[in-house]
Amino acid sequence: VRRTWRNHTGNQTCRPQEIREPASLEDLVDLVRRAERERTTARVVGAHNSWSDVALTEGLLAEPARLRGGLLPLDDGCLREDAGGPFARVLAGTPLRQLNPALDAAGLALPNMGGYDAQTLAGVASTSTHGSGMRFGPFPDLVVSMDVVIAGGEVVRVEPAGGITDAAAFSRARRRAASHPGRPLPRRRLRHWVPGARAFARDPGSRQLLPRRGPRARHVGAGAGLADGGRRPR
Ligand SMILES: Cc1cc2nc3c(=O)[nH]c(=O)nc-3n(C[C@H](O)[C@H](O)[C@H](O)COP(=O)(O)OP(=O)(O)OC[C@H]3O[C@@H](n4cnc5c(N)ncnc54)[C@H](O)[C@@H]3O)c2cc1C
Numbered sequence: 001v002r003r004t005w006r007n008h009t010g011n012q013t014c015r016p017q018e019i020r021e022p023a024s025l026e027d028l029v030d031l032v033r034r035a036e037r038e039r040t041t042a043r044v045v046g047a048h049n050s051w052s053d054v055a056l057t058e059g060l061l062a063e064p065a066r067l068r069g070g071l072l073p074l075d076d077g078c079l080r081e082d083a084g085g086p087f088a089r090v091l092a093g094t095p096l097r098q099l100n101p102a103l104d105a106a107g108l109a110l111p112n113m114g115g116y117d118a119q120t121l122a123g124v125a126s127t128s129t130h131g132s133g134m135r136f137g138p139f140p141d142l143v144v145s146m147d148v149v150i151a152g153g154e155v156v157r158v159e160p161a162g163g164i165t166d167a168a169a170f171s172r173a174r175r176r177a178a179s180h181p182g183r184p185l186p187r188r189r190l191r192h193w194v195p196g197a198r199a200f201a202r203d204p205g206s207r208q209l210l211p212r213r214g215p216r217a218r219h220v221g222a223g224a225g226l227a228d229g230g231r232r233p234r
Contacts, residue, residue: 005061008048008118016043016061023066029153035060036151046123047095049116054127064093064120070102078173083164087144092122112136 002015017040022028028044035042041059044067048055072089086108090099096110097117103109112131119129121139130138145159159165 005045005056006048007050007055009051011051012053012056014056014058014061016057017059019061019063021063021065025147025149025155028062028067028149029155031060031062032149032151033153036153044092044122046093046120047118049119049123050127064122067091067093068098068120069094070098071106076173078165078169080164080166085164087164089145090121092125093120095120096124110142114139 002017003019004013004015005019006013020027020031022031022044031042041057042062043055043057043059044062044064045055046064069091072091074085074087074089076089088103088106088108090102095117096113096119099121100110100117112133114124114129114131123129124139125143126140128138128140130136145157145164148156148158150156157165157170
């Protein structure tokens with residue numbers, strides 16, 4: 001039965017084929033594979049706070065109610081010894097208002113905030129939510145590592161080249177996972193994230209204030225739970 005989904009302000013609605021609440025990475029993998037079998041789309045939403053139509057779908061919609069929590073163990077067995085930091089590993093559906101006290105308890109804090117704290121980490125990272133201040137980047141600048149479920153239900157860890165994950169340890173973990181049938185196999189692709197994007201800042205005065213290669217990520221590493229929203233299978 002189709003139910004109507006609404007954003008926070010009620011100016012955006014849609015009627016997804018089904019609304020689900022995945023509770024694990026495996027559930028997200030199943031969701032994407034099911035969408036492909038049924039030749040529809042899968043989209044994970046956050047806290048419904050976007051005013052635009054970015055979260056709308058007629059396909060399978062996943063709510064993040066069970067993809068949230070405090071800080072996860074930072075070292076998943078693959079953290080590089082010289083990774084630097086401080087970092088935190090967090091589930092993508094964690095609302096900022098749950099993340100902030102968890103960071104505080106660990107002696108950490110976000111360097112900047114927008115004007116609200118109900119949004120989820122994946123929501124603010126994927127829409128470039130920002131606060132004020134020319135020297136502070138938007139939320140995606142804080143993300144140094146992401147586990148993402150992509151087409152085919154493949155789980156990919158995405159990081160800048162030379163990221164926080166030890167590639168050799170990650171390959172070993174992947175081989176171990178391969179010996180457990182039914183578990184998704186993590187794969188790693190190294191990518192630079194938008195290294196040149198800041199060159200697009202038009203105002204020369206503003207550009208002078210911005211770091212040449214983008215601000216160094218300082219606090220937050222996002223954990224599993226992102227899904228490839230809205231991508232139609234081939
Ligand atoms: C009261 C209020 C104050 C605000 N203040 C600010 C502000 O100060 N600065 C600012 O820049 N913006 C602000 N915003 C806008 C808001 O921060 C963004 O719209 C943000 O994206 C909302 O996050 P959300 O968790 O609600 O995500 P949603 O709106 O639910 O989703 C946003 C997008 O993220 C995607 N997404 C969410 N979770 C996942 C996931 N797990 N995997 C894959 N994709 C995912 C969705 O598919 C969608 O495309 C404000 C909004 C409100 C309502």
